[in-house]
Amino acid sequence: xxxxxxxxxxxxxAMGFDLNNCPVRSVLDHVGAKWTVLxxxxxxxxxxxxxxxxxxxxxxxxxxxxxxxxxLERDGMVKRQVFxxxxxxxxxxxxDMGQSLxxxxxxxxxxxxxxxxxxxxxxxxxxxxxxRL
Amino acid sequence: xxxxxxxxxxxxxAMGFDLNNCPVRSVLDHVGAKWTVLxxxxxxxxxxxxxxxxxxxxxxxxxxxxxxxxxLERDGMVKRQVFxxxxxxxxxxxxDMGQSLxxxxxxxxxxxxxxxxxxxxxxxxxxxxxxRL
DNA sequence: CAGTATCCCAATGGATACTG
DNA sequence: CAGTATCCATTGGGATACTG
Numbered sequence: 001x002x003x004x005x006x007x008x009x010x011x012x013x014a015m016g017f018d019l020n021n022c023p024v025r026s027v028l029d030h031v032g033a034k035w036t037v038l039x040x041x042x043x044x045x046x047x048x049x050x051x052x053x054x055x056x057x058x059x060x061x062x063x064x065x066x067x068x069x070x071x072l073e074r075d076g077m078v079k080r081q082v083f084x085x086x087x088x089x090x091x092x093x094x095x096d097m098g099q100s101l102x103x104x105x106x107x108x109x110x111x112x113x114x115x116x117x118x119x120x121x122x123x124x125x126x127x128x129x130x131x132r133l
Numbered sequence: 134x135x136x137x138x139x140x141x142x143x144x145x146x147a148m149g150f151d152l153n154n155c156p157v158r159s160v161l162d163h164v165g166a167k168w169t170v171l172x173x174x175x176x177x178x179x180x181x182x183x184x185x186x187x188x189x190x191x192x193x194x195x196x197x198x199x200x201x202x203x204x205l206e207r208d209g210m211v212k213r214q215v216f217x218x219x220x221x222x223x224x225x226x227x228x229d230m231g232q233s234l235x236x237x238x239x240x241x242x243x244x245x246x247x248x249x250x251x252x253x254x255x256x257x258x259x260x261x262x263x264x265r266l
Numbered sequence: 267c268a269g270t271a272t273c274c275c276a277a278t279g280g281a282t283a284c285t286g
Numbered sequence: 287c288a289g290t291a292t293c294c295a296t297t298g299g300g301a302t303a304c305t306g
Contacts, residue, residue, distance in 0.1 A: 023252060027245035032165010034299075050268050061300060066269065076255025087267040088306085097251055104244040107237040112160035118230055119156060122209025167279075183288050194280060199289065220287040221286085 026075070027101075035060055035068045037105065040094070043078065044102060047093035077101060159208070160234075168193055168201045170238065173227070176211065177235060180226035210234060 030036045035057065042048060042056050054065050069092055072078040077098035083089040094102075163169045168190065175181060175189050187198050202225055205211040210231035216222040227235075 023249035024242055024245040026252065027241070027248070028164055028170060031161055031241070037161060054268095059300095061302095062269065063271095063301090064299065067299085074256055074259040075252050076259075082268095085267095088269085090268060097248060097255075100248075101244065104237070104240040107240045108160070108164070109157055111234065111237040112157040115160070115230060115233075116156035119159065119208050122230075123207055126207040126209075187288095192280095194282095195289065196281090196291095197279065200279090215288095218287095219286095221289090223288060 030072065030075070030077070031105070031108070033068060033071070035064055036072065037109070039065075039068055039072070040077070040098065040102065040105065043092060043094045043098070047081075047091045050090050050092070053092065072098070163205070163208070163210070164238070164241070166201060166204070168197055169205065170242070172198075172201055172205070173210070173231065173235065173238065176225060176227045176231070180214075180224045183223050183225070186225065205231070 038057055038060075039053065042053060048056070050065070050069075053069075054060060054062065057065070069078060069080070073080050076095055079093050079095050079098075081091045081093070083091070171190055171193075172186065175186060181189070183198070183202075186202075187193060187195065190198070202211060202213070206213050209228055212226050212228050212231075214224045214226070216224070
């Protein structure tokens with residue numbers, strides 16, 4: 001109980017908690033990224049090749065497709081498999097971890113879809129109120 | 134079955150789906166924002182005043198605290214209540230919708246905490262592999 | 267096919283100073 | 287106390303062109 005007077009910031013620092021290197025944040029960042037969730041959902045249908053993914057996603061550039069896939073691969077959500085054919089062929093698929101992420105992610109997305117009418121109502125009310133000033 | 138040949142992009146457009154105005158994305162954006170989740174968790178402890186929130190959060194600026202709270206208020210997650218005292222006093226609290234978001238959000242955060250060791254292992258392996266090239 | 271390499275712009279968010 | 291107002295650095299991400 002020696003930290004009774006510490007602020008939350010100090011507590012966190014004492015625990016080695018660092019916002020800029022927070023594991024939870026690194027996952028939330030995936031969710032916040034523009035294409036990650038779309039790619040994850042697409043990969044749920046099974047392994048997909050690079051260009052197939054690109055075609056399935058609305059308006060994603062090769063640049064962002066590569067980058068997002070690399071980020072997911074680095075964190076162990078996606079597996080990249082190169083086949084030594086020519087022309088080259090590369091397949092992307094969900095790892096077990098990536099697959100297990102889908103459960104909480106679907107929870108969040110489901111909530112978002114369910115609440116969407118309420119959100120839009122709230123937003124409209126807020127904006128109209130703001131416009132009146 | 135007339136859309137058998139349509140790409141996913143075309144399907145989505147046909148359904149009026151627009152990435153830049155997608156309700157699901159607008160929720161995911163909250164999750165991806167730097168301070169939202171921290172604020173939401175803090176508000177779970179009950180209503181909090183502006184400066185109290187600021188003190189509870191590690192290194193958030195007034196600017197970002199205001200902005201994040203406004204974003205949440207606009208979407209109906211947070212309620213802002215002004216007391217006409219002087220000096221002025223303002224209390225922020227979770228709405229029912231905001232409270233109901235905590236369930237799927239806790240699911241995601243819990244998953245992130247549980248997977249964090251695996252993520253760090255994957256990341257280290259990936260980085261070492263990359264360094265070897 | 268499956269990427270890289272560049273360039274560039276818009277948005278995010280931090281620092282600081284000021285206010286009713 | 288609870289904010290605004292400004293300015294500025296970093297980042298995210300789109301467009302385009304090129305490559306093994």
